[in-house]
Amino acid sequence: MKYHLISLGCQMNASDGERVRTVIEQMGYTWTEDEKEANLIGILACSVRQNAIDKVYSKISKWNKWKNHTNLITFVSGCVLPSDHEKFLKLFDIIFQMKDLPNLPEMIHQYGITTPSGIQNGFDAQNDNISEFWNVKPDYASDFEAFVPIQNGCDKFCSFCAVPYTRGREVSRPSTEIISEVRSLVERGYKSITLLGQNVNSYGLDKPDTEVIFPELLRQVGELGNEIGTEFWLYFTSPHPRDMSDEVIEVIAQYKCLAKQIHLPLQSGDDKLLIAMNRKHGLEKYRQSVSTIRRLIPEATLFTDIIVGFTGESDEQFNATRAAMKEFDFNMAYIAKYSPRPGALSHRWFDSVSLDIKKERHQILTQDLKLTSRSYNDSMIGKTFRVLVRGAAKHDGYLAGLTEGKINVRFLSENTDLIGQIVDVKIKSATAFSVEGDLLY
Known part of the structure; x- marks a missing residue:
C-alpha cells in the first residue's frame, strides 16, 4: 500500500506534514513520489491564499476521476477555513483538523465519515488536544534541516489574514518538549533548525504562570548550543x-x-494602511526594532513580507512602502499581491485596487528590492562565509547552499558528500539574489 502527500502554503503546513507522514507510515503505507501509484492521497490545504485553494480543487477533481478505475482514499487537512471545510465534505473521503491526527488510522479504517456538525464542533475547540498532535514524532523531510513547531494559532486578527479562523487562538507548546526536540536534532547532526509559529515572539504569553516567554526560550536554546x-x-x-x-x-x-538572520514582516510602509490592516504596530515601532538589530547585530540579514495593492492603497501609500524598502535595506522581501480571503475581515471590503495596478506595484517593488539586496551581496565579495550545502545547483558541476544569513550561494564542486555539511566559501561574484564563490578546503 502506497501513499502520497502534498503540503501547500507556509512552513507550518510543511512541518505538520512531517507528523502526518509518521502516522501514515506507522499504518504500513510506503511513500511514493508518483501520486498515480498511491492508494492513499492527502493534501494539507491553505485557505490563506486563493491560489492554494484553487490547487486543492484541481487536484481533488483529478483524483476523484481516478476512483473509477482504482482503489483510492483521499483526505484533506491543514490550514482550512470552516467554509472551505463545508465544501470539501462533498469532495474528499476524510476531512480532519490537525489536532485529530492521532485518530487518522481509525478514520481510514472507518473510511472517514465526517458530518458538517462534526466539523463545526471541531472548530469551536480548534486547539483542544493539540498536545496529542505535538507528541507525534515527525518524519523529517531532511537529514540536516528541520522545523520545530512551538505554538499554534494567532491572536492578532490582521484584517487581511484568515489564520485565526483556520488555526484558532494562540496555544504554546511546552518549552520542555521544544528543547528536547531541538537537543535530539542537534545530537543527530542537524545543522539548520527553525522554530515555527504564526507569531513566535508571543510564545508563552498564553501561559504566564507556567511557561517561559520567547526570549527565555531562545536563551535556553543558546545555552544548549x-x-x-x-x-x-x-x-x-x-x-x-x-x-x-x-x-x-x-x-x-x-x-x-542563534542565527544572525531575522524575518520581520512589515506589510506596508504607511501607518494609515497598517491601521487598516489591524497590524497593531506603526512604522516608528518597526524602525526602532531595526535600529536595535543594526546596533547589536550589525552582521544580521533582514527579511520581510510586503503586501501591495491592499484595499484603498493609494499611490502615496505605495510610495511610502518604497521608501521603507530603501530605508531598511532588506536582503529579501516576500512580496504578495493582495487577494481577499473569505473569513478575513477585509474580505467584506471592496477590493479597490485593480489587478493591473497590483502587478505594476509588485514589479516596481521587486526592482527596488534588487537594488538593496544587490548592494549587500556585492559587499560579500572577497570575504569568506560559512555555507550550509543543501544540494546540487541548477548549473552542472556546482553545489548550492545558504549562508547563516540565508543568502543563496553556489560554488564549483561535484562532491555530493558535502550536502548537509557547513563549509567555507570565499565569494567572488554577486547578483541581486545570489552569490558565487570558491570552496575553501
Whole structure:
C-alpha cells in the first residue's frame, strides 16, 4: 500500500506534514513520489491564499476521476477555513483538523465519515488536544534541516489574514518538549533548525504562570548550543513587530548558535494602511526594532513580507512602502499581491485596487528590492562565509547552499558528500539574489 502527500502554503503546513507522514507510515503505507501509484492521497490545504485553494480543487477533481478505475482514499487537512471545510465534505473521503491526527488510522479504517456538525464542533475547540498532535514524532523531510513547531494559532486578527479562523487562538507548546526536540536534532547532526509559529515572539504569553516567554526560550536554546558545542543555526519564523522586544535581539546577539538572520514582516510602509490592516504596530515601532538589530547585530540579514495593492492603497501609500524598502535595506522581501480571503475581515471590503495596478506595484517593488539586496551581496565579495550545502545547483558541476544569513550561494564542486555539511566559501561574484564563490578546503 502506497501513499502520497502534498503540503501547500507556509512552513507550518510543511512541518505538520512531517507528523502526518509518521502516522501514515506507522499504518504500513510506503511513500511514493508518483501520486498515480498511491492508494492513499492527502493534501494539507491553505485557505490563506486563493491560489492554494484553487490547487486543492484541481487536484481533488483529478483524483476523484481516478476512483473509477482504482482503489483510492483521499483526505484533506491543514490550514482550512470552516467554509472551505463545508465544501470539501462533498469532495474528499476524510476531512480532519490537525489536532485529530492521532485518530487518522481509525478514520481510514472507518473510511472517514465526517458530518458538517462534526466539523463545526471541531472548530469551536480548534486547539483542544493539540498536545496529542505535538507528541507525534515527525518524519523529517531532511537529514540536516528541520522545523520545530512551538505554538499554534494567532491572536492578532490582521484584517487581511484568515489564520485565526483556520488555526484558532494562540496555544504554546511546552518549552520542555521544544528543547528536547531541538537537543535530539542537534545530537543527530542537524545543522539548520527553525522554530515555527504564526507569531513566535508571543510564545508563552498564553501561559504566564507556567511557561517561559520567547526570549527565555531562545536563551535556553543558546545555552544548549554552548553545552553541546557542535555548529548549528537556529532560526525562527514568523515574529510580529509589535512583540519584537529588545531582549529578543539581545539574546540573539549573545549566542553563537542563534542565527544572525531575522524575518520581520512589515506589510506596508504607511501607518494609515497598517491601521487598516489591524497590524497593531506603526512604522516608528518597526524602525526602532531595526535600529536595535543594526546596533547589536550589525552582521544580521533582514527579511520581510510586503503586501501591495491592499484595499484603498493609494499611490502615496505605495510610495511610502518604497521608501521603507530603501530605508531598511532588506536582503529579501516576500512580496504578495493582495487577494481577499473569505473569513478575513477585509474580505467584506471592496477590493479597490485593480489587478493591473497590483502587478505594476509588485514589479516596481521587486526592482527596488534588487537594488538593496544587490548592494549587500556585492559587499560579500572577497570575504569568506560559512555555507550550509543543501544540494546540487541548477548549473552542472556546482553545489548550492545558504549562508547563516540565508543568502543563496553556489560554488564549483561535484562532491555530493558535502550536502548537509557547513563549509567555507570565499565569494567572488554577486547578483541581486545570489552569490558565487570558491570552496575553501
